[in-house]
Amino acid sequence: MTEVTITGMNSITYPHLEVWNWLVAMYLFLGGLSAGILIMSAIANLRKWPDSASGPHCEKGVMFAPFILAFGMLFIFLDLERKTNIFWFYLTLQPFSPMSWGAWGIMIIIPVSFLYALSTAPPESRHNLRFGVLIKLSDMMWPHMKRLAMISFGLGIFLGIYTGVLLSNMLARPLWNSPILPVLFLTSASSTGAAFLIIVARRAAVKLFYTKLDIWLIFAEIVIIVLFFYGQYNSSVSSKASIMPFFTLSHEFFFYFFAVFLMAVLLPLALVMKLIEMREDHADVLSEATIFRMNLSAVMVLTGGLIIRLALIYAGQLVKFM
Amino acid sequence: MSKYVMVIDQRRCIGCMACIVACKAENDVPEEHFRTRVIQEVEGEFPKLRMELRSELCNHCDNPPCVYNCPTGASYKDKENGMVLLKKNRCVGCKACIASCPYDARYIDPRHGYADKCTFCSHRVAKGKEPACVQTCIGRSRIFGDIEDPESEVSLLLREHHHEVLKPAAGTEPNVYYINRILKG
Ligand code: SF4
Ligand code: SF4
Numbered sequence: 001m002t003e004v005t006i007t008g009m010n011s012i013t014y015p016h017l018e019v020w021n022w023l024v025a026m027y028l029f030l031g032g033l034s035a036g037i038l039i040m041s042a043i044a045n046l047r048k049w050p051d052s053a054s055g056p057h058c059e060k061g062v063m064f065a066p067f068i069l070a071f072g073m074l075f076i077f078l079d080l081e082r083k084t085n086i087f088w089f090y091l092t093l094q095p096f097s098p099m100s101w102g103a104w105g106i107m108i109i110i111p112v113s114f115l116y117a118l119s120t121a122p123p124e125s126r127h128n129l130r131f132g133v134l135i136k137l138s139d140m141m142w143p144h145m146k147r148l149a150m151i152s153f154g155l156g157i158f159l160g161i162y163t164g165v166l167l168s169n170m171l172a173r174p175l176w177n178s179p180i181l182p183v184l185f186l187t188s189a190s191s192t193g194a195a196f197l198i199i200v201a202r203r204a205a206v207k208l209f210y211t212k213l214d215i216w217l218i219f220a221e222i223v224i225i226v227l228f229f230y231g232q233y234n235s236s237v238s239s240k241a242s243i244m245p246f247f248t249l250s251h252e253f254f255f256y257f258f259a260v261f262l263m264a265v266l267l268p269l270a271l272v273m274k275l276i277e278m279r280e281d282h283a284d285v286l287s288e289a290t291i292f293r294m295n296l297s298a299v300m301v302l303t304g305g306l307i308i309r310l311a312l313i314y315a316g317q318l319v320k321f322m
Numbered sequence: 323m324s325k326y327v328m329v330i331d332q333r334r335c336i337g338c339m340a341c342i343v344a345c346k347a348e349n350d351v352p353e354e355h356f357r358t359r360v361i362q363e364v365e366g367e368f369p370k371l372r373m374e375l376r377s378e379l380c381n382h383c384d385n386p387p388c389v390y391n392c393p394t395g396a397s398y399k400d401k402e403n404g405m406v407l408l409k410k411n412r413c414v415g416c417k418a419c420i421a422s423c424p425y426d427a428r429y430i431d432p433r434h435g436y437a438d439k440c441t442f443c444s445h446r447v448a449k450g451k452e453p454a455c456v457q458t459c460i461g462r463s464r465i466f467g468d469i470e471d472p473e474s475e476v477s478l479l480l481r482e483h484h485h486e487v488l489k490p491a492a493g494t495e496p497n498v499y500y501i502n503r504i505l506k507g
Contacts (some may be wrong), residue, residue, distance in 0.1 A: 001365070002363065002365050004361060004362070004363050004364075005362040005363075006359055006360075006361050007361075007362075008339070008342040008356035008360060009356065009359055010355050011354040011429075012429050012430060013429070017420070017426065019417040019420045019421050019430075076416075079416070080415050081414070081415025081416075081436070082413060082414050082415040082434070082435040085394070085411070085414045088394040088412045089393055089394060089414065092393075092395045094390075094393055094395055096390035097418070098391070099391065099393035099416060099418050100393035100394070102393075103393060169391065170387070170422045171424065171492060171493070172387065172422050172423055172424040317421075320424065321424040321491075322489075
C-alpha cells in the first residue's frame with residue numbers, strides 16, 4: 001500500500017502535466033504537412049517522367065507549402081504565453097534547443113519554399129500571379145527550379161524530423177522520449193504531403209504517382225507505429241506506463257484508445273483503397289469515381305496524421321519519468 | 323567559485339509546511355502555484371508502515387534539460403554559483419522548460435506569462451542570507467550552502483551521511499541531496 005499526500009503541488013503539473021495542447025498538435029501537424037509537400041513535390045519535379053507532358057515543373061501544389069507552414073506558425077504563436085517577446089527567438093541561437101533550431105529553420109524554409117513555388121509556375125499561367133514583382137521573380141526562378149527542388153527536399157526532411165525531435169528530446173516525458181518518434185513524424189509528414197498533393201494535383205499521371213508513393217509511406221508508417229508501441233512496451237517502467245492509456249478501455253482514457261482504434265482503421269483502409277487504384281488500368285482522364293476514391297483515401301491519411309499528433313501530445317503528458 | 327546546494331535531512335522534517343508558506347511569501351508565488359512542495363508518502367501494510375516526508379524543489383541540476391531546451395536563453399545556469407536561474411524579460415512562455423523538467427519544478431506565472439521556479443532565493447543569498455525556506459525550517463531539515471567549501475555545513479553533512487538525489491537515472495545531476503531517503507528499487 002502506498003499513500004501519497006502532496007502539499008504544494010503546482011496546478012499545471014497536477015494531476016498530470018498540462019502545458020501543451022491542441023495548438024501545439026496543430027503546429028506539428030501543419031509543419032509536418034508542409035514538410036511532406038516540399039519533399040513529395042521535389043521528388044516529383046526531380047524525377048524523369050516518361051511522358052513530356054508530365055515532365056519537370058509538373059508539380060505546382062508546392063505553392064501551398066509556405067502558406068500552410070505560416071498558418072502552422074500561427075498556432076505556436078497563439079500558444080506562447082508572452083507573445084511580445086517573440087523577437088528573442090531571433091536574437092539568439094541555442095544549439096541544444098530544437099525549438100530554437102525550428103524557429104530559425106522556419107525563417108529559412110518559408111522564403112525558400114516560396115521561391116521554389118514561384119519557380120514551378122509555367123510561363124503560360126504566370127499572369128495568374130497578379131503582382132508584377134511575383135511574375136518577375138517567377139521568371140527569374142524558373143531556370144533554377146531543379147536546384148530549388150533539391151534544397152527544398154533537404155529543408156523538408158529537416159522540418160519533418162524537427163517536429164518529432166521537438167518532442168523526442170524531452171527525457172522527462174517517456175512517451176515522447178523515443179528516437180523512433182522523429183522517424184514516425186517524418187514518415188507521417190511525407191505521407192500527409194503526398195495525400196495533400198493527390199487532392200490538389202490535376203493530372204492523372206501525377207495523382208497516380210503520389211498514390212504509388214503513398215502506398216509505401218502508409219505501409220512504413222504502420223510498421224513504425226507498431227514498432228514504436230512495441231519498443232515502449234519493452235523499455236523502462238516509465239516507457240511502458242506511458243503507452244498504457246492507449247490500451248486501457250476506461251472512460252478516463254477512452255480518447256486514447258479511440259485514437260489507436262481510428263488509426264487501426266483509417267491507415268489500412270486508405271492503404272487498401274490506394275492498392276485498388278493501382279490495380280486498375282487508368283486512362284489519361286480519371287473517372288469521377290476514381291477521383292472520389294483517391295481523395296477519400298487522401299483525406300483518411302490527413303486525418304490519421306492529425307490524430308497521431310493530437311494523441312501523442314495529450315498522452316505524452318500523462319506519464320512522467322519515474 | 324561557489325556551488326550552492328541544498329541538503330534535506332529527512333530525519334528532521336516534521337511536515338509543518340512552514341517552508342512552503344515562507345517561500346510563497348518571500349517570492350510572491352502566484353495562487354495555485356508553488357516553488358517547493360512537501361510530499362508525505364506512507365508505504366507498507368499495517369502495522370509495518372514507513373513514512374517519508376520529502377521536500378521537493380528545483381534541483382538546480384548540473385545537466386539541466388530545462389536550460390538546454392530553452393529556445394531564447396531565458397533559462398540559464400549561473401557559472402558563478404551553479405544556480406539555474408531565469409532572465410524573465412527573455413522568456414516567451416513556450417513551456418519547453420516545463421515539459422523537459424523531470425521534477426515538475428516549474429510553472430507559468432499566470433500574471434505575467436513567464437516561466438518561474440525556485441531560485442534558491444538568489445536575491446537573499448546575494449545579501450549573505452539563507453533561502454527563506456531554510457531560514458524558516460523549524461527542525462533544520464533544510465540546510466543550504468556552498469559545496470565547494472569543504473568546511474561548510476553541507477559539505478560536512480554530505481561527507482558523513484549516505485545521501486541520494488531524486489531520479490538519478492534522468493542524468494540531470496541534481497544539487498538537492500536527501501539524507502535518509504527511502505531506498506527505492
Ligand atoms: S529541477 Fe527541473 S527546473 Fe530545476 S534545474 Fe533541474 S530540470 Fe531545471
Ligand atoms: S518558457 Fe521561457 S524559460 Fe521556459 S523554455 Fe520557454 S522561453 Fe525558456
